[in-house]
Amino acid sequence: MVSINYSAREVCCKIVYYGPGLSGKTTNLQYVHSKVPGNTRGDLISLATEADRTLYFDFLPINIGTINGFTAKFQLYTVPGQVYYNATRKLVLRGVDGIVFVADSQPEKMDENIESITNLEENLREYGYDIATIPLILQFNKRDLPGVLPVEELNTKLNKYNWPTYEASATVGNGVFDTLKKIIKMVLDKAKSSSAPKIKQAPVAAVPPPVETAPSVAADVPAATAPSEKAPELVRRPVGETSPEGPSVSFEKGETASTGKVAVTEAAYRPYPGSEREAPREKKISSAALKSSQEDELAAASLEKNVIDRQDDTTEEPPARMHTPQMAPSLRRRGDGKKRGFFKRLFGKK
Secondary structure (H helix, E strand, C coil): CCEEECCCCEEEEEEEEECCCCCCHHHHHHHHHHHCCHHHECCCECCECCCCCECCCCEEEEEEEEECCEEEEEEEEECCCCHHHHHHHHHHCCCCCEEEEEEECCHHHHHHHHHHHHHHHHHHHHCCCCCCCCCEEEEEECCCCCCCCCHHHHHHHHCCCCCCEEECECCCCECHHHHHHHHHHHHHHHHHHHHCCCCCCCCCCCCCCCCCCCCCCCCCCCHHHCCCCCCCEEEECCCCCEECCEECCCCCCCCCCCCCEEEECCCCCCCCCCCCCCCCCCCCCCHHHHHHHHHHHHHHHHHHHHHHHHHHHCCCCCCCCCCCCCCCCCCCCCCCCCCCCHHHHHHCCC
């Protein structure tokens, strides 16, 4: 997947050269590295054995300038073509954006080409990629050698998804840059189409069903309870007392009798405190209660008098007086002239 760094305004894409062993993958990168200016490419890292066989991958980052204000950088990789290095090939394919399949045009290499492209499809499927939708180019390499297979036969056996094809000779550079330019264009076109915002049409708002209006409450209210008319008069009547119209009946709020008066019984009527309907009640004291209260007062007075008389008859001895200490007589002698006071001696008074 194309990596976009908005803070650094960079677009980084990964392109992998895939194919059988000794098909010309590393030769493609070596030719690109030799022809690209030094200020726009990185170092070519290649891990090879004594037989000059790529064991892991070649890596060549290339900067091709700016696209829509973003610096486009491409990282070119190759994979080892040997069959027993499938784990390394699978690891290099992680996060791939475009693939260049380098096929060997020699007749004796056709089985290896078919085996390699089948292995590519299996490895992509493990990462969730579809080989039919990912940007891919077939490069028929070694076209400069004698006895190579025709392009039509190579297309018939290898190009089952109608990919773009290029004839190339990596040793001399024929078709190398044409293949690179095409895969770069395909990767960028896919990145633009996938990053473009998708405009979704807003769904048409459904017309809400008509709301049935509830019947008017005022139509069900009797005319006698309308606020514009006079409120019915309340008649206070004890429970069980009959009126000229009939026995007393307790009506609910808003109910009226045929005479227009509402009868409220003693059980139903409870005036709240402070209302004008609550009359002050006078406390009535009976003669029997008054007589009993007077007798109680007389008994209390006689009991108090007896207690006072008993206190007067009781004689108690007065408490003994406490001894008052007296000052000792002064031992100071006056008029003998033998001893003088401090001030007399001080001031020389006789």
